[in-house]
Amino acid sequence: MKKYILSIDQGTTSTRAILFDKKGEIVASAQEEIGCFYPHDGWVEQDAIDIWLSVLAVINELLIKANLTLKNIDCIGITNQRETAIVWDKKTGMPVYNAIVWQSRQSTAICDALKDKKELIHQKTGLIINPYFSASKVRFILDHIKDGQKRAEKGELLFGTVDTWILYKLTNGNVHATDVSNASRTLLYNIHTLKWDDELLALFNIPKIMLPKVCPSSYLYGLSEFFNTSVPITGIAGDQQAALFGQMCLSKGSCKNTYGTGCFLLMNTGSKPVISKNGLLTTIAWQIDNKVTYALEGSVYIGGAAVQWLRDQMKMISTAAESEDVALSVTTNNHIYIVPAFVGLGSPYWDDKARGAVFGLTRSANRAHFVRATLESIAFQSKDVFKVMKEETGVELKTIKVDGGATANNYLMQFQSDILNATIKVPHILETTALGVCYLAGLKTGYFGSTTEIRKIHQYDRQFKPKMSEVDRVRKYKNWKRAVAATRQFI
């Protein structure tokens, strides 16, 4: 009987199920949107039951579409939106509060109260103290339900990130576990000792008894128990780390950039964590057997979202794809620089107060220059992050693997290659997140013999090589830096 790997990719806006074959090709996929609630300004929540039901729905739809049963599934991999926190009742398996989504700022005050512990937290977790990560969200939940702390201490409540929640539900409550990559985003996990850290738990007053067991990313977690068939669940990784694996960035110094709503840049730093001095995050990429691989991570808040802004707010284009033709209808940016700091600036600036700006407007400036400058801003922001990564690791980036919706834009990709002076490679399968966890799961069961075998099947479709002169590259980037500095002056 022909067998496939089922990847569950639970993201913030949708849940996807994708079936992969031995060649790493997509056989079938199904997707369901999932909604968010915004109870107050800056709060973002989801219904954890909705998340679970969406997982069941996409698996069902996928099997029906592919005309297969669970007997055709070799193993399951789970990849997920990271940091989102769920707390549920151990007895009933029901959530006690909505899932608090990674973007949510509702636990800001909890983080602010711990500002003087910033250095300790950074050294232990590789992260910064910020409501983005799970710990303060768990604290918030325990503070906002009846007897939260007491119940948690008695072992009546369980915490999990989305992977843990799905795993718990798929195994009918038998397995309460997570993988190292997800644990490393909670602010509670010590990335050096590879343990939940008592000192950090005490800071947030979170009882250890409610935390999941932490396991390798490629590991037999347990058996799914539904539709009368048991399927091994053998891979778990947070979405960005899974994408790094799915891009086959397996050696130290290799990196990927995802151009979605925002941009997420990760570099494999090998077996040792590099603690950043310039606002990058240190995280665990994955663990296979006893071998832990670390990564440095930087993010750009507004990537493809700048193109959406051109389309929806500025009405300069009617589709995202049109931005390429419009940008290419002129030969320069006409000295226009746009800094899309709509919600502040991410790495390496971490400037929440900055707001967007346009520089260099003249009478000859037109829509096409504006569109071109916006696309260029995505590449410039990514270069800012790459530059810090290079400074901190000493690694000269010659090749960058990319994925995400905006990689469809050839002008953007060529400009990125030019401004970085590096080769850009676009993979054949753009679903790198699901593919990454498919690889991790399949390595455990022997569906894939080794990473060497995977490298052989892994393909790239498009490639961009730098064509810009060094003089232009330096001049343009200098102008960009001046534009960012000026933007930050205007608050």
Ligand code: ADP
């Ligand atoms: P996410 O996973 O964050 O939802 P996706 O990877 O689906 O993001 O990418 C969607 C983003 O890509 C949108 O912000 C959209 O504006 C941008 N995008 C899609 N196609 C293009 C294109 N051809 N040129 C530029 N940007 C694009």
